[in-house]
Amino acid sequence: xxxxDGLPVxxxxxxxxxxxxxxxxxxxxxxxxxxxxxxxxxxWVDARxxxxxxxxxxxxxxxxxxxxxxxxxxxxxxxxxKVLQELRLGLRRxxxxxxxxxxxxxxxxxxxxxxQVVDQGGAELVFERMHLYDEAVFVVQGxxxxxxxxxxxxxxxxxxxxALHDWVLGVDEEA
Amino acid sequence: xxxxxxxxxxxxxxxxxxQPEEGWRDKYRAQLQDLAFKEPPVEQxxxxxEGWVEVHNLLDTTFEDFNRWLYQDVALFALRVDKKRLPAxxxxxxxxxxxxxxxxxxxVERCPGSVRAELKDSLQAxxxxxxxxxxxxxxxxxxxxxxxxxxxxxxxxxxxxxxxxFYRTFGMTLVPWSPLxxxxxxxxxxxxxxxxAPSPVQLGGTDVRLSQGRS
Numbered sequence: 001x002x003x004x005d006g007l008p009v010x011x012x013x014x015x016x017x018x019x020x021x022x023x024x025x026x027x028x029x030x031x032x033x034x035x036x037x038x039x040x041x042x043x044w045v046d047a048r049x050x051x052x053x054x055x056x057x058x059x060x061x062x063x064x065x066x067x068x069x070x071x072x073x074x075x076x077x078x079x080x081x082k083v084l085q086e087l088r089l090g091l092r093r094x095x096x097x098x099x100x101x102x103x104x105x106x107x108x109x110x111x112x113x114x115x116q117v118v119d120q121g122g123a124e125l126v127f128e129r130m131h132l133y134d135e136a137v138f139v140v141q142g143x144x145x146x147x148x149x150x151x152x153x154x155x156x157x158x159x160x161x162x163a164l165h166d167w168v169l170g171v172d173e174e175a
Numbered sequence: 176x177x178x179x180x181x182x183x184x185x186x187x188x189x190x191x192x193x194q195p196e197e198g199w200r201d202k203y204r205a206q207l208q209d210l211a212f213k214e215p216p217v218e219q220x221x222x223x224x225e226g227w228v229e230v231h232n233l234l235d236t237t238f239e240d241f242n243r244w245l246y247q248d249v250a251l252f253a254l255r256v257d258k259k260r261l262p263a264x265x266x267x268x269x270x271x272x273x274x275x276x277x278x279x280x281x282x283v284e285r286c287p288g289s290v291r292a293e294l295k296d297s298l299q300a301x302x303x304x305x306x307x308x309x310x311x312x313x314x315x316x317x318x319x320x321x322x323x324x325x326x327x328x329x330x331x332x333x334x335x336x337x338x339x340x341f342y343r344t345f346g347m348t349l350v351p352w353s354p355l356x357x358x359x360x361x362x363x364x365x366x367x368x369x370x371x372a373p374s375p376v377q378l379g380g381t382d383v384r385l386s387q388g389r390s
Binding site: 013017106112121125126127152156 | 178179180182183184185186187189242246247249251316318325329350351352353354355356357358364365367368369371373374
């Protein structure tokens with residue numbers, strides 16, 4: 001594969017990453033300790049979850065509003081075999097807060113709201129916005145690296161998948 | 176909303192190609208100028224017209240002032256695409272009337288196809304001359320040392336158009352972003368991720384107890 005061909009885009013990997021983010025954010029109380037130099041961040045599911053059937057690209061269920069990740073319908077969609085196609089997230093690193101949607105197999109950043117640091121226009125504004133965009137991507141990279149470390153080991157099938165299953169079923173809440 | 180303000184919705188690309196070691200600022204400016212948007216003649220047809228413009232004002236196309244488009248090593252520019260459209264139903268109705276008038280004037284039942292084609296061309300030219308185009312502007316930011324470019328659109332059609340023009344302009348290829356690039360530098364990890372089969376998604380199965388959820 002040449003550099004100009006690019007790396008493959010794997011739809012199931014994005015869906016699994018989104019599910020892992022959702023589950024992790026709920027079970028860790030939104031706190032993530034990522035490998036240096038990213039460090040500690042807070043991450044939570046914000047105002048939108050969108051699902052598709054595994055063999056299709058069209059959205060089949062969308063949950064919006066306050067804290068849609070905690071709704072019965074959202075977990076029911078997972079339980080019914082749907083997979084995540086879009087995930088709206090809130091992110092805090094130090095005192096900077098972002099909101100963005102991870103969209104589709106390529107994990108595009110959609111509707112990325114940046115913390116307002118500079119009010120004036122001109123060069124400062126461009127530098128600041130590009131720097132903040134880079135920081136958002138930098139954190140997503142840190143999250144994906146942590147996910148990929150788990151996903152490529154036996155811990156995924158031995159620990160994560162059973163825990164995800166219990167989480168969807170509400171087993172912890174029952175206990 | 177765009178790269179300069181509001182929420183950002185961006186597709187990301189890796190820039191592949193040899194960058195000039197010296198004089199790249201002047202070279203890139205000349206290349207942008209070569210394929211900058213050129214105001215089409217009034218009699219522009221139905222074809223699309225495209226070219227680079229500066230992000231601060233779509234009527235600025237000179238790229239003369241570096242301070243207006245090059246921020247240290249980040250180049251900001253936008254692709255403008257103009258297209259004229261005619262109201263199809265109104266156009267057809269008007270053409271039908273013109274054909275009827277032509278036939279009535281000559282006391283024949285209907286006008287031949289060749290005449291209809293001539294009337295259509297002249298009507299289209301007349302209407303296009305007084306029609307303003309719809310104008311689309313899509314911003315992009317190219318971080319030159321980091322080797323990535325972001326396009327403020329998730330449209331695949333726009334991405335294809337942008338990639339082609341970027342290549343024609345700079346001779347460099349835009350490679351669509353893959354999340355696997357997040358683990359670039361760890362080839363073993365990339366191979367392992369590629370080898371991962373989809374996990375079972377039927378997480379709940381038929382025994383899922385929905386009453387345990389919160390709503």
